[in-house]
Amino acid sequence: MVCKDCENKAVYVSLSGKNLCQKHFKKYFETKVISTIKKHGLIEYGEKVLVACSGGKDSTTLLSFLWKLMKNKRENLAAIAVDEGISGYRDLKLKGLVKFCEENNIPLYTYSFEENYGFTLDEAVKISRENRLNIKPCYICGVLRRNLINVFARRLEFSKVATGHNLDDESQTILMNYLRGNPALLARLGPKTGIISDEGFAQRVKPFYFCTEKEDTIYAILNGIEVDFIECPYHVENYRLEIRDFLNRLDSIVPGVKHGLVNNFLRLLPLLRREYASQRIGRCKICGNPSAGEVCRACMLRERIKPFLEEKGREHRDKQ
Amino acid sequence: MKVRVFIQRLRETKVLDLDENSKIEDLLKTLGISLSEVVPVKNGVIVTEKEVIREEDEIKLLSVVSGG
Numbered sequence: 001m002v003c004k005d006c007e008n009k010a011v012y013v014s015l016s017g018k019n020l021c022q023k024h025f026k027k028y029f030e031t032k033v034i035s036t037i038k039k040h041g042l043i044e045y046g047e048k049v050l051v052a053c054s055g056g057k058d059s060t061t062l063l064s065f066l067w068k069l070m071k072n073k074r075e076n077l078a079a080i081a082v083d084e085g086i087s088g089y090r091d092l093k094l095k096g097l098v099k100f101c102e103e104n105n106i107p108l109y110t111y112s113f114e115e116n117y118g119f120t121l122d123e124a125v126k127i128s129r130e131n132r133l134n135i136k137p138c139y140i141c142g143v144l145r146r147n148l149i150n151v152f153a154r155r156l157e158f159s160k161v162a163t164g165h166n167l168d169d170e171s172q173t174i175l176m177n178y179l180r181g182n183p184a185l186l187a188r189l190g191p192k193t194g195i196i197s198d199e200g201f202a203q204r205v206k207p208f209y210f211c212t213e214k215e216d217t218i219y220a221i222l223n224g225i226e227v228d229f230i231e232c233p234y235h236v237e238n239y240r241l242e243i244r245d246f247l248n249r250l251d252s253i254v255p256g257v258k259h260g261l262v263n264n265f266l267r268l269l270p271l272l273r274r275e276y277a278s279q280r281i282g283r284c285k286i287c288g289n290p291s292a293g294e295v296c297r298a299c300m301l302r303e304r305i306k307p308f309l310e311e312k313g314r315e316h317r318d319k320q
Numbered sequence: 321m322k323v324r325v326f327i328q329r330l331r332e333t334k335v336l337d338l339d340e341n342s343k344i345e346d347l348l349k350t351l352g353i354s355l356s357e358v359v360p361v362k363n364g365v366i367v368t369e370k371e372v373i374r375e376e377d378e379i380k381l382l383s384v385v386s387g388g
Contacts, residue, residue: 001370009365009367011365011367011368012368013369019368022366168356214356214357214358214384217359217384218366221359221366221382222366227382227383229331229383248354248357251355251356252355252356258356
């Protein structure tokens, strides 16, 4: 099967049925991402952007993409990574990221749970299991990681945090929140997150929003970015995994359901945002970061874990 | 024909019995893998689901989904 634009062999068939070779696939992908950035005002000229990196292919590909795109303003781009303390997983992932940043001369800021909270994710999960706190590992990880990224993005004076979230991730999150009946969380999604602007928030943007995970994997491979498959040990306890497999199965029967889900959601998003725009953002009485409640989710979590750390004679840290 | 397929997500190689002139999409159907979950690679080159497979071909199914 040959490319629709030349005689070379196709590597990808788009949803609309276009066969694309390596060269024209790259062009198709890059055009789509640049158009997303422009149309949704994700990154303005001269803005400082911090790429939230996990060491995985999505965020590393985004970092590489933006590094090329911002070739005339490279001083405005850097990477941030959080080491949650997941033994045998994050340490391996971060090794690859450090190598990539060193080879490409990209500044990388790394912060750890251990150093900033006084415990690793492994320890927090163990405490939760032993004491039947019933806090899911992905919840602890997500809340505390987002908190560190936001705090340090503001401290380092970056106005935007770019994440490698793609169309698959977004369609999963939309469906998860629909099924949980959580419209307030839905209102925070979209290519540019957040309903209310607040000086305490670094806005999160998703340049790969309209690219499928398969597309960004192919783009990564064609650009020589390592695509490994190391699974997080806590992944099996994840509700998202069920939703992901369900959507992929459905997409193989009805191609385009993920695109349909996201595009229809975007039509509803302005209504949702209007509905929830009146929510007030105050300050967490413990850490002072923006929070809808008296205490932010990160502090709530830490307060639940803290007594068990003290029982073990461990010091609970608050360095952030 | 017998075809050897390396499935990255499972970290294992399977030998499948497929009809002559089978395509990647037939192979995926046999394995119960969704097209959007893998990038098929034949003899070191990314191919589409319409690619015809021969007995001597080396097939790899690279995982699209990240591990965490």
